[in-house]
Amino acid sequence: DTGVSQDPRHKITKRGQNVTFRCDPISEHNRLYWYRQTLGQGPEFLTYFQNEAQLEKSRLLSDRFSAERPKGSFSTLEIQRTEQGDSAMYLCATLGGGRTTEAFFGQGTRLTVV
Amino acid sequence: SQQGEEDPQALSIQEGENATMNCSYKTSINNLQWYRQNSGRGLVHLILIRSNEREKHSGRLRVTLDTSKKSSSLLITASRAADTASYFCATDGGSNYKLTFGKGTLLTVNP
Numbered sequence: 245d246t247g248v249s250q251d252p253r254h255k256i257t258k259r260g261q262n263v264t265f266r267c268d269p270i271s272e273h274n275r276l277y278w279y280r281q282t283l284g285q286g287p288e289f290l291t292y293f294q295n296e297a298q299l300e301k302s303r304l305l306s307d308r309f310s311a312e313r314p315k316g317s318f319s320t321l322e323i324q325r326t327e328q329g330d331s332a333m334y335l336c337a338t339l340g341g342g343r344t345t346e347a348f349f350g351q352g353t354r355l356t357v358v
Numbered sequence: 359s360q361q362g363e364e365d366p367q368a369l370s371i372q373e374g375e376n377a378t379m380n381c382s383y384k385t386s387i388n389n390l391q392w393y394r395q396n397s398g399r400g401l402v403h404l405i406l407i408r409s410n411e412r413e414k415h416s417g418r419l420r421v422t423l424d425t426s427k428k429s430s431s432l433l434i435t436a437s438r439a440a441d442t443a444s445y446f447c448a449t450d451g452g453s454n455y456k457l458t459f460g461k462g463t464l465l466t467v468n469p
Contacts, residue, residue: 246400248400250400275454277456277457279457284461284462286448286459286461286462287401287446287459288459289456289457289458292454292456294454299454300456333398335400337401337457339455345388345389345406345455345457346391346403346406347401347403347448347457349400349401349402350400351399351400352398352399352400354398
């Protein structure tokens, strides 16, 4: 257990539905990242928060995706009008302050769009 | 986008043997890290090597880095069945400390 919690662990949804995932970081970690991982691939960066500010978004993050981190604590990732291509593992990772770049990952949310 | 390739894509060995995985990357880096992922789970950090380091050890792990060739290797000595997992290299060279991962090596250690 890395101390980063993600909920739910698994989500099956019908195409066109909206889904929301939650990440609870290690409490003192002010940097939070979302990654997406498809089968047989490594994780790909989606977006980055420092405290409550969303400072970077990947081109992978289409207009149907939105992420928030209110009050710099937990974060949510919402996908609207899901498509089959959204099926993937969505991973949350956090870093502490300073120059450390060792990332602590949650267990991920496995999304299946049918 | 993926940073580069890990080699081999899959590796199957017997318990007690050593396992070597290689990673190549494309851009300049601050550091390179190796992570382990058990099937369907999150990633766990194994070891970090800075761009000015050439070799680093941690328990049964040995990592090398050759910045001139933009490559790294991870050696796991005296492997155990519990080492069965996917192993990813990740580079931190850009802004905001975000990581760029390779495609991973699936290691199977047979008892």
